[in-house]
Amino acid sequence: FVNTVTKEVADIDWHDSTRKKHMDELHEAMEQLHREVAATIAKKRRQARDRQAKSKAVQLQKFAISNIVLVGQVSCQCNKLPLHW
8 A cells, every 4th residue: 555645555454453442432432432421321211210209299009908988980981971870
């Protein structure tokens, strides 16, 4: 391989090995970046779930056997929805 500007003769195999080395380093850097991003996303998702779990806005109702529950039953198949309680 001859450089047209400097007229330096270079071995193509040397360029291939250098390119392979740089590509391997780039691949490792991209994998490390992906691991860091995935860890950050997982951490933020976990924090959001914990924050929602601590929220007092939504509370599940707790029923016991002795509780009385109001039940509505549909009385007919009409256009309107009448219920019997």
